[in-house]
Amino acid sequence: MGTKLLSASRRFEAAAASSGSSGGIDVTSGAIAHNKGATYTTLIASTAFDAEAVRLVVMIGTGTADALVDLAVGAALSEQIIVNNALCSRGTQGPVMATLLFPVRIPAGSRLSARSQCTTGARVTSIWAQLISAGSLGPHATERIETLGAATADSGGTSIDPGGTANTKGAWVELSASTSFDYQGFALGIGSQNNGAPGTFAWLVDVGIGGAGSEQVVIPNLILRDRGGISGSHEWFDCPIPGGSRVAGRAQCNGTDATDRLFDIALYGAG
């Protein structure tokens, strides 16, 4: 039998990789907790091709923390944010790689940069970004990303409480009363609420749309796991959401501790 020839339908560029550390590019958060740094850190000075998506991986340096990251294009002092407040966390077990995929157009020759805020000041966040060209598979590029549920006051997201009964879905919590435009799909960021001594819990998370009391599940039972820092940011869901929709999240947990059962989510809609 012959070997099936796979045609390369996409190009990939590691837009933020440090060969010196075998990691991402270090971005230091604002000097004051919960404040973005004054300047953006360049991830790449000039992108190699027209990209239709960017995969973002964010890791926080040492110690328990939550962080929000802005991704921007444009020359220094003229940055335009394309992704606002990408959520990531770190717990006691070490860095958790938050991986998010954003189908957004970035022209060739663009400068890509980032800035961050964190639950403590001047924390280092390592950022790896991968640009993806157009291809036959995956999401189609969109013009904009809308962030729902990010909470800059505590560098986190919207708190989800699974409730006091184990393994039973808790209440829906509103992320947005009304989406601004039709979404082609979305990504989900997960946060640990800066919990320095979490339990080893597991969650199943639903994303839904609709008014309070009549939510319809659009993504059921996403799995999350806590090993000192909740892991499970979900990269991309090819799940359309109409403009004007109320979006909410809920969860169940195998633990009932009133603090440790909580976690944050933020949703990034692309359209």
Place this chain on the structure above:
Amino acid sequence: MPWYAVYETTTGKLVSLGTVLAQTLPANLTAKDLGLNKPPDLQMWDEATRAFVPRPAKVLVDRVAEFIADPVLASTWARLTPSQRSILQTRLGEVLGTYRYRRNGDTLIIDQDGN
């Protein structure tokens, strides 16, 4: 826009929290106006009172304090001078780092899951 708590009328179980209600609320649900502000994370829903109440504070236990009070080490600890105890206590806290405080219910010994 006010925030609403939508709960099961008979049980008090919270079903949804938000600013936009269903056009027609199901017959088994009640919507309670919570005012303009979303309840903070320091509060949680109480089914019995159908209201948000203070969330119980998390109890953390200091492993350094537990180590010092460990009966296995009592005689050894007693032979140390106050200065030696202070140095050991401080250094132990530094070495434990983020594992110094454990959840009430976790063991003194740090398990393979890092608890």
